[in-house]
Amino acid sequence: MRTSGVTGGILSLSIAFSLPLRADDVGVFAAASLTDALKEVAAAYEKSSGDRLVFNLGASDMLARLIREGAPADLFFPADEAQMDGLERAGLLLPGTRRSLLSNTLVIVVPAEGGPTIASPRDLASVRALALAEPRSVPAGVYAKQYLRKLGLWDAIAPRVIPTESVRACLAAVEAGNADAGIVYRTDALVSRRVRIAFSVPAADGPDISYPIAIPKDAPHAAAARRLAAFLASEPARAVFVRYGFLVREGRGR
Secondary structure, X not given: OOOOOXXXXXXXXXXXXXXXXXXXXXEEEEEHHHHHHHHHHHHHHHHHHOOEEEEEEEOHHHHXXXXXXXXXXXXXXXXXXXXXXXXXXXXXXOOOOOEEEEEOOEEEEEEOOOOOOOOOHHHHHHOOOEEEEOOOOOHHHHHHHHHHHHOOOHHHHHHHEEEEOOHHHHHHHHHOOOOOEEEEEHHHHHOOOOEEEEEEXXXXXXXXXXXXXXXXXXXXXXXXXXXXXXXXXOHHHHHHHHHOOOEEEEEEEO
């Protein structure tokens, strides 16, 4: 997916947000799969709000662990509900700030040049190495494992799995030719020129993928985080997410 020339259009939109008396550095802990879209959204938000977004992008389980250990985060934006559930059970979220914003779908990717033919997920049983984000803890890997189990394929494919620390690391393994195939989010595949989508998992057949947001209880800049949360649910931000391949979930609360 190519996004040149997009940012200018978003920046030209007039957003009715009140500017703070002083700018804040807002710490955003977000799933690695959101990297490209969030960087574009940040350009628009920083101009309209005066705040600066400071990203910590990585595997959702690792980011949740950092928050539990006291890392200063103003907004948490993981790629599954399970990580948010854990923080909520521990009393580490500001009540009323949790909502589900986005969804995604899974795809099987292979190297753009010389990759194997994958006509269906069953063909993964014949590949030498399949890259997955860590299927025990990283959302993209957990979702992929759920899908393969639903198809009755996990036991046959598991010995071929190369676990990686994040979905972007999984993508990189396929790009580099260190794995014959990988399962990633559609949004990750669309920003890479070095892989091709061999098979797209229909949304109706795949797992229910949810990207929630919430403000941690000890957020250093909770007011600024609320402004950012409102912006992420606004039409201009949604337009960016949609163009990167995400599905909008209408900001449903929990």
